[in-house]
Amino acid sequence: MFKEAETRRRKWLVLVSVLSVVVIVVLVGLSFFEPFLVFKNAKILELDKGCTTRDIAFILKDKGVIWEPYSFIFWSKVLNYDSKLKSGIYDLKPVSNMSELLLALSKGGRPKELTITIPEGFTSMDIAERLYNNGIVRDKDLFLKYIKPYEGYLFPDTYNFYEDMQYETILKKFLDRFNEVVPQNYDELAKKKGLTKKQAIILASIVEKEAKFNEDRPIVASVFLNRLAIGMPLQADSTILYALGIHKEWLTKEDYQIDSPYNTYKYVGLPPTPICNPGLKSIIAVVEAPKTDYYYFMTTPEGKAIFSKTLAEHEANLRKYYGGV
Structure with missing residues (x-):
């Protein structure tokens, strides 16, 4: 009698264990395909520099790309994307699974556009200071050295810049605007x-x-x-x-x-x-x-x-x- 009860208990334990494994596998599988189940329409996603995987996960949840953030965190570690996610503005389209979502976010979005006004009378030093303070250039002194020879021709106006923009691209904007506005004769x-x-x-x-x-x-x-x-x-x-x-x-x-x-x-x-x-x-x-x-x-x-x-x-x-x- 005792042996029969013990056998039944072991069978139930095995059954419960198997069911538990099945449930876990199903849940893990569902979490992998979570974006396919939730993410139906294109989204614009903005990820700032310094965002952690956890930050990104909660942003995705708030944007309706995933149900909950922890599955994203889990798959980013399993698939080795934890340190590969990049900042930028993404035009995200629906994807089939977590792998595709992580791959998309590892490519980097388009740079964040910033509208900056350069007033009349600004010196090259003033311009370098303003662009540095707004994250357009990283090295203020190096940028100042680059644009200083063009003092007088850095036309004051309102421009659209991007974070970490190439110096030559910034300079070209100023000079092109100067040549566009100042009379040809x-x-x-x-x-x-x-x-x-x-x-x-x-x-x-x-x-x-x-x-x-x-x-x-x-x-x-x-x-x-x-x-x-x-x-x-x-x-x-x-x-x-x-x-x-x-x-x-x-x-x-x-x-x-x-x-x-x-x-x-x-x-x-x-x-x-x-x-x-x-x-x-x-x-x-x-x-x-x-x-x-x-x-x-x-x-x-x-x-x-x-x-x-x-x-x-x-x-x-x-x-x-x-x-x-």
């Missing part, structure tokens, strides 16, 4: 003002920094053109700031003494390169500058330019708005 227009195209862009960069309002830019340009014509120093504070390589509201006496070819108080003529990347208004202002008798200008605390023909008039305007002198 700009060389000829500059020549009429006694300038080469390069000189006109240098002057435009100074106008960009010195004039706050668009209506003032052509007349500010005329002041500098008049000074160049008689060999008078430009005396533009913005060129000294460029030489200093920092942003500051007021220059000191020591700043004005800096020995740099960009110091237009010490050296007559234009600086050797543009001091920023001017917008179209400043670029056109140089070649459309009216003929004036102005040789001086100052700006009010609000940024409005006040023009003078003589030093005496200029000093009177300074006293009016700022006192002293």
Whole structure:
């Protein structure tokens, strides 16, 4: 009697064990084909850099690609995809099983697109800083070194960039936009003002920094053109700031003494390169500058330019708005 009971118990244990194995096999099999059972419509999936397999699993669950996250985690380890999943934006189409899903996510999605605005007057240093802060470039100093020779031609506008974008691709965007926007006959227009195209862009960069309002830019340009014509120093504070390589509201006496070819108080003529990347208004202002008798200008605390023909008039305007002198 005891032996019969023991035999029956063992049979039940074997049966339960077999059923358990069958259930596990079925569940594992179902988990492998889970995407086929759940994922019926195409999905857009965005995976940020640094996402772990666990993070991705929960994103897939939230997007309705899988029922639950743990089967994805399990199969990523079994199929050796745990460290192969890549970031990006995926246009996922329905797949038959976990292997196909993991394979798709190991290929890398398209880069994440970022819209970045480069304002008029940004220097190459400003541009490098902004793109670095937004993850477009990884090495700010190396990128700055790459674009620095193109100062003045990195046209300010709103662009679509991608994370970790190639330097040459970024530069091409800026230069293509410059060539697209600046008139094709700009060389000829500059020549009429006694300038080469390069000189006109240098002057435009100074106008960009010195004039706050668009209506003032052509007349500010005329002041500098008049000074160049008689060999008078430009005396533009913005060129000294460029030489200093920092942003500051007021220059000191020591700043004005800096020995740099960009110091237009010490050296007559234009600086050797543009001091920023001017917008179209400043670029056109140089070649459309009216003929004036102005040789001086100052700006009010609000940024409005006040023009003078003589030093005496200029000093009177300074006293009016700022006192002293």
